[in-house]
Amino acid sequence: MMAAASQGNTSLISVTSKYVAPSDPSLPALALQITSLVGSYMIWVGVTNQPPESVQNAARSGVLCRDWACAMPAPPGHAGFGPATSLFRSSSSDVSFSMAQRLARRFHRQIFLSVDVPATLLSTPRGSHLLFDAEKGIVAALSSLGEHGQEVS
Numbered sequence: 001m002m003a004a005a006s007q008g009n010t011s012l013i014s015v016t017s018k019y020v021a022p023s024d025p026s027l028p029a030l031a032l033q034i035t036s037l038v039g040s041y042m043i044w045v046g047v048t049n050q051p052p053e054s055v056q057n058a059a060r061s062g063v064l065c066r067d068w069a070c071a072m073p074a075p076p077g078h079a080g081f082g083p084a085t086s087l088f089r090s091s092s093s094d095v096s097f098s099m100a101q102r103l104a105r106r107f108h109r110q111i112f113l114s115v116d117v118p119a120t121l122l123s124t125p126r127g128s129h130l131l132f133d134a135e136k137g138i139v140a141a142l143s144s145l146g147e148h149g150q151e152v153s
Contacts, residue, residue: 012038016145017059019052020045020137027130028121031058032141040109041142045134046116066090068114069101073107081105087112090119099135107142 013036020030031048033056034041041056046066048058081101086094100113115134121127 012036016141017048018137018141019022019048019055020133021052021069022130023133024129027126027133029135030137031055031062032131032137033059034138034141034145036145039085040112041103041107042112043103044116045102045138046114047118047121048128052096062116064114064116066114066116067094067096068112069096069100070071071097071104071111073104073109095122095131099131102135103138103142106139113138 016032016034016036018032018034020032022029028047028049029052030045031050033044035043044059044062044064046058046062048055048062050058065088067089068083068087069089070087072082074080074082082104084097084101084104085109086097095117096113096115099115100111103113104111115131117127117130117134121130
């Protein structure tokens with residue numbers, strides 16, 4: 001009986017990779033890797049030189065702990081943001097914290113978010129555009145996932 005239950009749960013965990021084309025040709029492309037877990041998403045987003053057809057390889061050459069945060073949705077009936085914390089961060093970047101809070105609020109799930117964008121890009125005037133592209137790409141990707149994190153066609 002227990003083995004059947006654990007076998008049934010394996011389909012509830014999936015990994016999806018997405019390519020996010022830059023909105024500005026002077027910006028690099030982004031890659032997303034979303035691991036859908038039971039009631040939560042673990043998301044890595046980073047710059048990539050990989051072509052769209054090889055985007056699933058981008059996370060392997062990325063850095064998980066460059067800027068990593070966890071956020072929970074607010075309890076039912078409460079407005080605002082739920083609890084959140086930075087797991088790893090550098091003095092030059094803490095963008096994952098607020099982005100994870102916004103995603104948890106929007107999707108009502110726990111969000112583990114790793115933003116792998118070099119500080120040299122974030123410090124440029126176009127750095128905010130790159131982060132906007134990243135968040136927009138994450139929202140689109142999560143919106144395309146169904147109830148159990150499986151891609152909906």
